[in-house]
Amino acid sequence: MAHLLLIDALNLIRRIYAVDCEQPGLTEEQIIKSCLHRVKNATRKLLKTTKATHAIAVFDGDKSWRYHLYADYKANRKPMPTELQVNLEVVSQGFNDNGVKAYFPQQDEADDIIATLAHKSALHNVQATIVSTDKGFLPMLEKNIQVYDYFKQQYISEKEVESKFTISKDKLHDYWGLMGDKTNDIPGVKGVGKKTALEVLSQYGSVEHALQSATLKESVRKKLETDMDNFVLSKLLVALRTDIEMGFKLSQLRLT
Numbered sequence: 001m002a003h004l005l006l007i008d009a010l011n012l013i014r015r016i017y018a019v020d021c022e023q024p025g026l027t028e029e030q031i032i033k034s035c036l037h038r039v040k041n042a043t044r045k046l047l048k049t050t051k052a053t054h055a056i057a058v059f060d061g062d063k064s065w066r067y068h069l070y071a072d073y074k075a076n077r078k079p080m081p082t083e084l085q086v087n088l089e090v091v092s093q094g095f096n097d098n099g100v101k102a103y104f105p106q107q108d109e110a111d112d113i114i115a116t117l118a119h120k121s122a123l124h125n126v127q128a129t130i131v132s133t134d135k136g137f138l139p140m141l142e143k144n145i146q147v148y149d150y151f152k153q154q155y156i157s158e159k160e161v162e163s164k165f166t167i168s169k170d171k172l173h174d175y176w177g178l179m180g181d182k183t184n185d186i187p188g189v190k191g192v193g194k195k196t197a198l199e200v201l202s203q204y205g206s207v208e209h210a211l212q213s214a215t216l217k218e219s220v221r222k223k224l225e226t227d228m229d230n231f232v233l234s235k236l237l238v239a240l241r242t243d244i245e246m247g248f249k250l251s252q253l254r255l256t
Helices: 009-021 028-051 065-069 088-098 110-123 135-140 160-165 169-177 194-202 207-212 217-224 228-238
Strands: 003-008 054-058 100-104 126-129 146-151 153-157
Touching: 003 009, 003 028, 003 110, 003 194, 009 028, 009 088, 009 110, 028 088, 028 146, 054 110, 065 228, 088 100, 088 217, 110 126, 110 146, 135 146, 135 169, 160 169, 169 194, 169 207, 169 228, 194 207, 194 217, 207 217, 217 228
Parallel strands: 003 054, 003 126, 054 100, 126 146
Antiparallel strands: 146 153
């Protein structure tokens, strides 16, 4: 049975690189060499764990649609260390050495490409495993789509998502839309934090239902109505696209 392995390349590489940087006495060249070796090793382990038949490691392109939609998107995020940036092609060889295609899109973010590939595969009853620690993939969990945390060496279940966020995966977009996402500088609704967001969604199921209800607290209603534009924008920014034009077929990702 076909099984597609989708590696969030920078998510994996940046964490490995950060650990290598903490090793005392290594030159930049040695750090890159070590990073390459560990990426190669990680890829081999992932192929063995998932028994994948197809695989791809996806990098980020430059300035996706989110930057055009919202100028402050990821504005405060720490840039990638220059040494790693200029050596990404070198480190990506760790994927290629295992027969895994390293894909560098021009503009699209890795998350949207991975989400598109997972979605399309699932529609054709092909199992997809996403390797990432990015929470943005969690709403995608279903029968044919799994998320695997390489660093914890474990699959993330819907049950774990519910116990971590205390709401079901299908409410996560509303949740992040309400409270925003600091890691990506997504604003959310002014004055609404985790507690209020959870209350609204636990009680009413969605923001739309909350606003239609006569029992919604006036203070919360006012915040939602005043900042509805930011809620709509934030929800759009946190949701992953599943309609990116790929320019290649699944058959081209087959492992040989």
